Amino acid sequence: MDTFSAATSNCDVLVIGGGPAGSTAAALLAERGYRVTLLEKAHHPRFHIGESLLPANLPLLEKLGVANEVKAIGMEKWGAEFISPWHDHKQTFEFAEAMDKSMPMAYQVRRSEFDEILIRNASRKNARVVEGCQVQDVNFLPNHAGALVQARNDDGSVETVHARFVLDASGRDTFLGNRFKAKQRNKKHNSTAIYGHFAGAERNTGKAKGNISIFWFEHGWFWFIPLADGTTSVGAVSWPYYLKTRNKKSLEQFLQETIDLCTPLRERLQHAQLTSPVEATGNFSYVCDRTHGSNYLLLGDAYTFIDPVFSSGVMLAMQSAFIGADTVDTCLRHPQQAAAAMKKFDRTMRIGPKEFSWFIYRVTNPTMRDMFMGPRNIFHVKEALLSVLAGDVYGKTPIRGPLLIFKGIYYIVSLLNFRRTFLAWRMRKHNIRVVDEAGVAVN
Ligand SMILES: Cc1cc2nc3c(=O)[nH]c(=O)nc-3n(C[C@H](O)[C@H](O)[C@H](O)COP(=O)(O)OP(=O)(O)OC[C@H]3O[C@@H](n4cnc5c(N)ncnc54)[C@H](O)[C@@H]3O)c2cc1C
Numbered sequence: 059m060d061t062f063s064a065a066t067s068n069c070d071v072l073v074i075g076g077g078p079a080g081s082t083a084a085a086l087l088a089e090r091g092y093r094v095t096l097l098e099k100a101h102h103p104r105f106h107i108g109e110s111l112l113p114a115n116l117p118l119l120e121k122l123g124v125a126n127e128v129k130a131i132g133m134e135k136w137g138a139e140f141i142s143p144w145h146d147h148k149q150t151f152e153f154a155e156a157m158d159k160s161m162p163m164a165y166q167v168r169r170s171e172f173d174e175i176l177i178r179n180a181s182r183k184n185a186r187v188v189e190g191c192q193v194q195d196v197n198f199l200p201n202h203a204g205a206l207v208q209a210r211n212d213d214g215s216v217e218t219v220h221a222r223f224v225l226d227a228s229g230r231d232t233f234l235g236n237r238f239k240a241k242q243r244n245k246k247h248n249s250t251a252i253y254g255h256f257a258g259a260e261r262n263t264g265k266a267k268g269n270i271s272i273f274w275f276e277h278g279w280f281w282f283i284p285l286a287d288g289t290t291s292v293g294a295v296s297w298p299y300y301l302k303t304r305n306k307k308s309l310e311q312f313l314q315e316t317i318d319l320c321t322p323l324r325e326r327l328q329h330a331q332l333t334s335p336v337e338a339t340g341n342f343s344y345v346c347d348r349t350h351g352s353n354y355l356l357l358g359d360a361y362t363f364i365d366p367v368f369s370s371g372v373m374l375a376m377q378s379a380f381i382g383a384d385t386v387d388t389c390l391r392h393p394q395q396a397a398a399a400m401k402k403f404d405r406t407m408r409i410g411p412k413e414f415s416w417f418i419y420r421v422t423n424p425t426m427r428d429m430f431m432g433p434r435n436i437f438h439v440k441e442a443l444l445s446v447l448a449g450d451v452y453g454k455t456p457i458r459g460p461l462l463i464f465k466g467i468y469y470i471v472s473l474l475n476f477r478r479t480f481l482a483w484r485m486r487k488h489n490i491r492v493v494d495e496a497g498v499a500v501n
Contacts, residue, residue: 069095069186071386072207072221074193074234077106078372079358080227081176082379083386085122088185090387095219096185097209099192102177103170107253107337109291110135110270110283110369111172113153113161114449118376127175132165133268133286138447141273141322144424145431150266156444158455164448166268166283166291172372191217193233196224196354202393204353223386224354227379232360235346244343246419248490249278249365250301251342252313253293255334260326261290270369274427275320279367282323289333292317295366297489298341309336341492349407350400353389355382362411365418373449374410381406406452413451416465423482425472429464439464 071087073080076098084096111132119125137152154162181187190212198205204222211217226234235241261267261284271282278296285291294316304312313336317324345362349355358375381403388399420426433440442460450457472479 066217068220069093071223071225072219073225073227075228076177077173077229078176079375079379081180082376083225083357083382084180084185085183086383087386088183094185096180096187097191097193098189101189102174106169106173108371109169110166111164112369112373112449113164115164115373122179124175124179128165131171132167133284135164135166135268136265137269139269139271140430142427142431149431151444151447153448156448157441157457158450161448166285168285198353202353222390225357225382226360227357229359230363234354234356240346240348241344242347244345247343247364248298248341249295250298250340251293251295252338254313254332254336256290256292256327256330257333258330259290273320273323280320280323298493302493309338349404357382361407364411364415367418367421368414370414370449378407410451424478425468437463
């Protein structure tokens with residue numbers, strides 16, 4: 059406690075991390091007149107993986123007042139296509155066919171540019187933004203007196219901030235989750251990724267040129283994300299055992315060999331050159347055992363991350379910031395309503411991960427693949443599926459009934475193909491086992 063004897067500054071809300079969750083929450087709270095300090099350990103623009111946004115992101119960008127800036131750097135994404143080695147056609151989903159027709163598109167973005175727009179927006183709204191400043195310790199004070207937060211600047215100087223409320227938006231660093239030992243491995247899922255940027259990839263044409271392509275292959279799936287400047291982001295998400303087979307090969311060589319396993323992707327990259335270092339991340343599926351506590355909330359990836367297959371991470375992070383900002387506002391303005399507000403925050407935080415995880419856990423299952431590759435719109439199930447793919451899981455869109463029917467069909471088809479279902483279940487159980495991933499860098 060000694061190091062916390064004197065705060066160098068005070069604020070109402072201290073935000074740990076200036077990614078989409080932290081910068082969004084900082085902007086919203088500063089706009090409401092709170093004194094907000096946002097500490098970000100990196101300097102923007104900085105690289106981050108996660109370049110494909112969902113249509114449900116767009117209303118959030120409008121509300122933040124950054125929609126035009128994002129439009130200027132974004133590649134229009136009108137849909138998603140799935141390519142499967144077990145099917146002889148590709149399947150394209152257009153967001154315009156979702157239940158809510160008002161959100162027909164999204165963007166692919168370079169995260170260095172996108173995240174910089176968001177953090178500069180927080181500054182513009184009068185949040186105090188400090189980059190190159192890593193939070194190292196948080197001590198919550200008794201009697202709801204807030205917290206003392208200690209952070210180290212790049213030049214070695216240390217600052218201590220007294221905050222009435224702390225928002226942990228530290229992403230996969232999960233600062234408070236680690237501190238409270240609240241972070242748990244997701245026992246139902248486990249995957250790894252290896253990825254890089256390419257120039258000269260063969261893209262779709264016309265309106266489909268910005269679509270994300272998902273290619274299934276034997277060990278998982280690939281993303282192919284066209285960015286506005288001609289670069290294409292390509293990554294393989296695989297079961298952990300597969301990344302482990304890299305042994306001493308360079309990441310570049312291993313990514314190339316992995317691409318070679320997927321003929322349709324290899325063809326689209328045959329004239330492409332790698333333009334970035336190749337990176338890999340391991341075992342990234344986790345959840346914290348809480349969303350909040352006395353005087354703090356966990357936002358975005360600081361609470362949970364499951365899998366990138368439906369490109370939901372940035373939308374969930376920003377959505378959590380919107381609900382988080384409302385929650386902090388209630389807690390600070392009407393402390394007697396804090397418990398109810400936290401409860402509501404908790405409920406809302408769990409909606410997105412729950413909705414997406416049902417699909418994520420099954421997306422490599424043959425029954426689910428068949429349903430994706432041959433979708434039918436009986437009882438609006440295709441529209442509802444598209445609404446989930448668009449990230450429209452919080453609103454008033456009536457997706458629940460059709461989704462129940464979709465799930466019912468899935469279970470019936472699985473039962474009718476019992477042997478295939480059993481083998482797939484057994485294989486998945488084997489695939490999600492934890493393997494030692496020494497040598498895999500986490501970004
Ligand atoms: C392989 C892969 C592919 C993905 N693809 C997609 C995709 O296509 N679309 C999508 O929407 N999502 C994708 N995601 C997920 C997406 O990247 C995240 O969900 C999203 O970035 C979460 O935002 P956040 O603000 O919670 O965290 P982050 O964006 O990670 O931001 C956290 C920030 O906190 C800072 N920080 C951390 N610790 C500290 C500290 N102690 N002090 C100060 N600052 C700190 C970090 O530097 C960082 O800037 C992908 C994820 C992975 C792993």
